[in-house]
Amino acid sequence: MFHNRGAAARKKKASQGGEGDDLSATDPHLTDPGLLRKHTTFRPYTVPSTGITYPRIRTFYRPHPYASKLPSRPRSLPLLVFCHGLGGSVAQFAPLLTSLVNLGPCLAIDLPGCGRSQFAPTNWEAYGCHALAELVATAIHEHLDMEVPEQDDASDSDAEMELIDLDELQLKPKSTTREPQQIILIGHSMGTFHLSLLASATSPLSREACQLRSRIIGIIPICPGTTTPSKKVTRIAKVLLNIPTPIFQAWRSIDQRGGPQSASVLRFAGEDADEETRRLQWRYNIQSVSKVWRRYVWGLLPKYIGVEAQENTTPGRRVWSGVKCPMLLVAGELDSITKPTEIPKILAFLGREDAVDSLGQCKEQQEQSSTFEIPDSAAPIAAPPIPTANDSDDSPNAKPASPAAVSSTQYIETHTLVGARHTLLYATTTRRALAGLIATFLRRLDPRLDAGWQLQHLTTEGKWDVKNLEKWRRTPAVSGVIAGQFRAMKVLREVDETHTPDTFAGTYGRSGGQTGGVVVAVVDISHETPPYQPRGLEGRGIKYHKFPTVSKLQPSREEANGFFAVIDGIIQEIAASDSDSETSLIAVHCHYGFNRTGFFLVSYMVERLGWTLGDAIEVFARMRAPGIRHQHFLDTLWVRYGLGETRAG
Incomplete structure (x- = not known):
C-alpha cells in the first residue's frame, strides 16, 4: 500500500538541493516558524538604568492557551523566559517552544540586530554584556503579571500576526490580590551570561534588573560559559576586531565556502550532522550580520583597571557563585565552542564539586581550556585560537574569590548529552531529548508545569475540550x-x-x-x-x-x-x-x-x-x-x- 510513485523525480530534486538552496531560505522574516510569527510583536524598549532605547525589538510572547482554566492562586503560572546566544535568534528555540508553550507562558526577544530585530541603536555601548542583560530585564518587567484575554484561533490571520501590537493584545495588569508571578530562565550560550546576571545575588546590574531575582525560581543554562577573557586575550581580541571590514568580510567568505558543508557550519554542527541540522546552522550563520557580531564580541570583552576586570565582564566566579535558585545545567559532549568542562567550573563556584552529571564526568573534566572561545552559535568567522594567559580571574593559579553562601536546599541537576554539540537546541538528534529534560525540571519547580497534571485538571473540571x-x-x-x-x-x-x-x-x-x-x-x-x-x-x-x-x-x-x-x-x-x-x-x-x-x-x-x-x-x-x-x-x-x-x- 505504501509505494514510491515519483521517486525518480524526488531523487532528482534532492540532488539539486531543496529549499535551503534558495536565498529566501536564509531571510529571518521569511523563515520564521509559524508559531513565532503568530505570537510576535515589534516594539521599542527603553532601559531605565542606561537610558538606551532599542526602537524595534522582535518580541515573542505567548500566554498559556488554558491559563484562564488552570488554578491561578496564589499566583499565575511562572513566566518562561528564553535568551539566545551570540549571532542567534529566537528561531533557534522553536523546537523547544513547540513543546513548552503548552506548559506555561513564554517570552523571548531577538536581541538588537539579531533575527528579526532592528539593528539600532548602533553605538557600541548598547551591546555590552550588562547593557543587554538590562534590556532583557526590561522586557521581562513589561510582561510580568499581565492578563491576556483568551484568544480565539478562528480570528487569527497572517496579516494580523505581523501587525499586531500590545494594545491589540489588550494586556492588563492581573489582580493585585495574587502573589507576584514567578520566572524561570532558559538561555543558550551567550544568553546564559545575561540570565545568570539576572539570577545572581552578586550581580552588578541595576536595582531595577536585580528586583527580578526574588521572582526567579529556576534557571536552565544550556551550553553555558564562565570564562572572563584575560587582559592579554582582551588586547589581542580588540586588535582582531579592528581589522578593516573588507578584510573581515573576505575572511568570513572563505570560512563559509561550501554552504551547509562549510567549515563555518561543521565547526558547530560537526561532520556527522544530518542535512537538516547543517542547513539550519547555515541559515543562522548567514543571518549573523558582521557589524552586529563585532559589537557583541566587543561587548563581551572586559575593561581592565589594573590586573582585574572591572566593567562589562562576562559572568565568572563572582556572578555564578551568587545564583541561589534551582539550576539545570546542560552541555554537549562534543561541543567545542562552550565545552562541557564549563559545568564542573560552575559547580565549583557554587561549592558543589561533589555533584556528578549524566555522564559522571564532572570531576574528570575540570581541566581548564588553553584557549578562549567566543561562545557564538553563528559566528561569521573562524577565529584562530587565542592563548589564555594565567592572569585571568578564573585561571587555575588565580586567587579564588570568596564564594557566596550556597543554600543547602539548592537543587542542581546536570546533563552532558552524549554526542551533542553546540547545536543541541535545534539538532534533530537532541532537541526532543532536551525538551524532555527541561519539562521534567519544570515539574520540580512548579507541579502545575506538567502536561499530564494540566490535562487531568482540565478533564476533571470539565474544561478540557475542543474549540467550538x-x-x-x-x-x-x-x-x-x-x-x-x-x-x-x-x-x-x-x-x-x-x-x-x-x-x-x-x-x-x-x-x-x-x-x-x-x-x-x-x-x-x-x-x-x-x-x-x-x-x-x-x-x-x-x-x-x-x-x-x-x-x-x-x-x-x-x-x-x-x-x-x-x-x-x-x-x-x-x-x-x-x-x-x-x-x-x-x-x-x-x-x-x-x-x-x-x-x-x-x-x-x-x-x-x-x-x-x-x-x-x-x-x-x-x-x-x-x-x-x-x-x-x-x-x-x-x-x-x-x-x-x-x-x-
Whole structure:
C-alpha cells in the first residue's frame, strides 16, 4: 500500500538541493516558524538604568492557551523566559517552544540586530554584556503579571500576526490580590551570561534588573560559559576586531565556502550532522550580520583597571557563585565552542564539586581550556585560537574569590548529552531529548508545569475540550482512504460519546472491521495540547505522533518537509515491523481535518507519491468533502506545485 510513485523525480530534486538552496531560505522574516510569527510583536524598549532605547525589538510572547482554566492562586503560572546566544535568534528555540508553550507562558526577544530585530541603536555601548542583560530585564518587567484575554484561533490571520501590537493584545495588569508571578530562565550560550546576571545575588546590574531575582525560581543554562577573557586575550581580541571590514568580510567568505558543508557550519554542527541540522546552522550563520557580531564580541570583552576586570565582564566566579535558585545545567559532549568542562567550573563556584552529571564526568573534566572561545552559535568567522594567559580571574593559579553562601536546599541537576554539540537546541538528534529534560525540571519547580497534571485538571473540571464544540460535532469524523495510505479526521475528544481514542481504535484499528486498511499511526498536527489522552490510542496498538503547526497559516516548505519526514519515518517503522504494510494506514488530524490536514496530505501526494496537484486536490476533496476550505492554502499549493498545470475553476 505504501509505494514510491515519483521517486525518480524526488531523487532528482534532492540532488539539486531543496529549499535551503534558495536565498529566501536564509531571510529571518521569511523563515520564521509559524508559531513565532503568530505570537510576535515589534516594539521599542527603553532601559531605565542606561537610558538606551532599542526602537524595534522582535518580541515573542505567548500566554498559556488554558491559563484562564488552570488554578491561578496564589499566583499565575511562572513566566518562561528564553535568551539566545551570540549571532542567534529566537528561531533557534522553536523546537523547544513547540513543546513548552503548552506548559506555561513564554517570552523571548531577538536581541538588537539579531533575527528579526532592528539593528539600532548602533553605538557600541548598547551591546555590552550588562547593557543587554538590562534590556532583557526590561522586557521581562513589561510582561510580568499581565492578563491576556483568551484568544480565539478562528480570528487569527497572517496579516494580523505581523501587525499586531500590545494594545491589540489588550494586556492588563492581573489582580493585585495574587502573589507576584514567578520566572524561570532558559538561555543558550551567550544568553546564559545575561540570565545568570539576572539570577545572581552578586550581580552588578541595576536595582531595577536585580528586583527580578526574588521572582526567579529556576534557571536552565544550556551550553553555558564562565570564562572572563584575560587582559592579554582582551588586547589581542580588540586588535582582531579592528581589522578593516573588507578584510573581515573576505575572511568570513572563505570560512563559509561550501554552504551547509562549510567549515563555518561543521565547526558547530560537526561532520556527522544530518542535512537538516547543517542547513539550519547555515541559515543562522548567514543571518549573523558582521557589524552586529563585532559589537557583541566587543561587548563581551572586559575593561581592565589594573590586573582585574572591572566593567562589562562576562559572568565568572563572582556572578555564578551568587545564583541561589534551582539550576539545570546542560552541555554537549562534543561541543567545542562552550565545552562541557564549563559545568564542573560552575559547580565549583557554587561549592558543589561533589555533584556528578549524566555522564559522571564532572570531576574528570575540570581541566581548564588553553584557549578562549567566543561562545557564538553563528559566528561569521573562524577565529584562530587565542592563548589564555594565567592572569585571568578564573585561571587555575588565580586567587579564588570568596564564594557566596550556597543554600543547602539548592537543587542542581546536570546533563552532558552524549554526542551533542553546540547545536543541541535545534539538532534533530537532541532537541526532543532536551525538551524532555527541561519539562521534567519544570515539574520540580512548579507541579502545575506538567502536561499530564494540566490535562487531568482540565478533564476533571470539565474544561478540557475542543474549540467550538457545536461546529466540531457537525463535522464528519473520519474520511475515506486517501491515496491508499491515509485517513483525514477531526481531532478526537476524550469526553465524547463516539469519537474518542477508544472508539476510534475499535473502529479503524486492528480490531475494527473497516475496509481499505488498518490505522496503525495517528499524526496530530494541531498546535494545542490535544483534548484526548494519546495513551488511549497507543494502548490499542496505534502509535501517536505530534507535529505541531499553527492554524490559519499556510505551512512553509520547511514545515512540509518536516511533515514528510514524520510520515517517511512511520512508513519505515511499518516496513521494519511485522505489520502488513499493504493494509496499514496513517490517520492525520488538525482540528477539523480540512485545511492544514489537506495541505500536508496533498503536498505529500505531489512530492512523495508523484500525483499531479489537480488530481491530489480533487481526491482529497472527494474523500474529505468539501476539501481544503482556505483559499490562501489552495493558492499557495498552486504556486508551489502547480505552475505548469491548468487550474480547475
